[in-house]
Amino acid sequence: KAGVTQTPRYLIKTRGQQVTLSCSPISGHRSVSWYQQTPGQGLQFLFEYFSETQRNKGNFPGRFSGRQFSNSRSEMNVSTLELGDSALYLCASSGGGDPYNEQFFGPGTRLTVL
Amino acid sequence: AQSVAQPEDQVNVAEGNPLTVKCTYSVSGNPYLFWYVQYPNRGLQFLLKYITGDNLVKGSYGFEAEFNKSQTSFHLKKPSALVSDSALYFCAVRAFSGTYKYIFGTGTRLKVLA
Numbered sequence: 001k002a003g004v005t006q007t008p009r010y011l012i013k014t015r016g017q018q019v020t021l022s023c024s025p026i027s028g029h030r031s032v033s034w035y036q037q038t039p040g041q042g043l044q045f046l047f048e049y050f051s052e053t054q055r056n057k058g059n060f061p062g063r064f065s066g067r068q069f070s071n072s073r074s075e076m077n078v079s080t081l082e083l084g085d086s087a088l089y090l091c092a093s094s095g096g097g098d099p100y101n102e103q104f105f106g107p108g109t110r111l112t113v114l
Numbered sequence: 115a116q117s118v119a120q121p122e123d124q125v126n127v128a129e130g131n132p133l134t135v136k137c138t139y140s141v142s143g144n145p146y147l148f149w150y151v152q153y154p155n156r157g158l159q160f161l162l163k164y165i166t167g168d169n170l171v172k173g174s175y176g177f178e179a180e181f182n183k184s185q186t187s188f189h190l191k192k193p194s195a196l197v198s199d200s201a202l203y204f205c206a207v208r209a210f211s212g213t214y215k216y217i218f219g220t221g222t223r224l225k226v227l228a
Binding site: 004033035042043044045048055056058090092099100102103104105106107108 | 146148150155156157158159160163165204208210213214215216217218219220221
């Protein structure tokens with residue numbers, strides 16, 4: 001089974017721009033979660049989608065948004081980029097139905113905001 | 115509020131010695147507990163989880179973890195460390211508090227010295 005894939009792997013943007021990141025979960029997985037990883041803050045939960053519906057949301061500003069498509073692929077969008085948005089963005093998928101399912105992570109997208 | 119604490123930023127251990135990476139949690143309900151490992155420039159990999167039942171959980175690569183309800187801890191252990199175990203380790207908890215969010219600890223860097 002193919003793992004979780006994320007595209008692109010690296011991005012460089014300037015302040016004020018917007019960016020869209022993509023995540024393809026493991027086949028059959030219906031839950032997709034997004035995380036922001038920074039050296040200072042660790043792993044911060046952004047949101048979780050399950051069957052095209054946002055099921056959970058972290059404490060991030062409205063500039064961060066996401067969606068999930070009928071094939072479970074997910075996108076995350078960040079508008080009006082700030083320098084502090086520079087981070088590794090990780091996507092994770094799971095079977096979804098039960099809260100004790102472990103997550104499978106993609107390699108991440110490294111976003112640099114200049 | 116739910117939280118996870120990993121009190122040590124870094125743990126150093128000699129190869130062949132036993133290792134322990136500490137994790138404590140604070141949740142309002144029954145927790146589901148997880149350990150993940152992150153190797154350089156890669157996403158997180160699932161190691162093991164506690165759902166219910168036996169307090170000693172065995173996982174991948176010879177790791178195990180002990181759930182202690184009275185101390186609200188879920189420490190990761192391995193009887194004999196390998197240099198290849200050097201990585202960043204994350205403890206995570208999931209418990210119901212309106213929704214089932216994943217809460218991650220800040221991570222502990224394990225360095226196994228040859």
